[in-house]
Amino acid sequence: MGDGWAAASVDGGSEEHSEAGNAEPIRVLVVDDHALFRRGLEIVLAQEEGITVVGEAADGAEAVEKAADLLPDIILMDVRMPRRSGIEACTAIKEVVPSAKIVMLTISDEEADLYEAIKAGATGYLLKEISTDEVASAIRAVADGQSQISPSMASKLLTEFKSMIQRTDDRRLVPAPKLTDREIEVLKLVATGMNNREIARELFISENTVKNHVRNILEKLQLHSRMEAVVYAMREKILEIG
Template sequence: MIGRMKPLWSTDAPTDSAVEAVDVEPTREPIRLLIVDDQELFRRGLAMVLAGEPDLLLTGEASDGETAVEMVIRSAPDVVLLDVRMPKMSGIDTCVAIKTAAPSTRIIMLTASDDEADLYDAVKGGASGYMLKDASIDEVAHAVRLVADGQSLISPAMATKLLDEFKQMSRPERSSVIAPRLTERELDVLRLVARGCNNREIGSELFISENTVKNHVRNILEKLQLHSRMQAVMYAVRERLLDLP
């Protein structure tokens, strides 16, 4: 014999003992994500895996910077995963263009480049995160969520590299070294490096070739006995070799 089914609701007023407070958590909109990378296999593989994350919504893929900027304007993603080294328009230039067109869009550079100069340029260009491509899927998804929440992130490997840079620059024996004399042209180049300019931009500003810029940078590093552009900028600021705006 089938028992009598209990009604799903009742028109009778509930007693006080039957009333319970229920906290209903508001449903959060998924994070809209755009992936930009010229390597199709990597881009599509990453898109397929991240599409399985319930709180991420893939709005599209782009293989170059120009297309990426157009897609940002059209689809308004919350976060863009962007490679540094790309044809037509570099990742850094794309980052600047995206931030100009859509300032609220957050950008994570996801790249194979562990060059601290690329990290420096990316941060100057408006990126909120910098991760290497050897990161796990969980790490990438976590980074997207952090950046979407307004936080910034640098991959552990790059953070360690930056700390090593600062440690080297803060060695006591460094401060006792008399700063070698840089030429006016070398100081001009160093000022532009400190502003985040790449070799092409420096050459355009100073009306010299990119090769000449590279020679000046190499001479600066040799004179200061340093190994990277970032170290040169940090050293120059500390020793007051140049005035930054």
């Protein structure tokens, strides 16, 4: 893996790893059909404090079995693999080990793979051009409740959101839950990729206040992640993309 982009991140509501400090290492399962790539990741992550690779798998079917057995915190998984694809495995793993957070680490920059991965429950979508240092940073960010996605792929998501809104112009939509003006402000900034600290600076409020707003937004919309909230808000025309 060579030098790459800095993955775009979106803070989430989970604070379990940050609150726990360094007491418990982040348990990682590596899934890829190339043994050399798996080994390379293990070597890189073995040098990182607070991260432990607890196992590896060579395909999606084995990934589901290993996830159920090892109960990892984070799963780094390729999209296209034999026997069972990463996206199919993602769906199965979320049913068996819902606490596991799955990050797709792939060469595929196909929009269809990105959309299907998110629908299947992936928390991140990173291209393999990411630098080695950024792999560990992405793991820590996801463990701390953020979503990680390549900026180039994020722009494709925004384009799809806009198209989705246009396609639903003629549909009768169920009225969306009422968000306050401040919650809408926060959600708009989330949609731009800002993290909690950046949103707090932008709105001149505390970081804890931002976290509370995000938590309330997710509860009102009955969603589980900030990424889902942005998709929902754009679909329901709570937000618009210029």
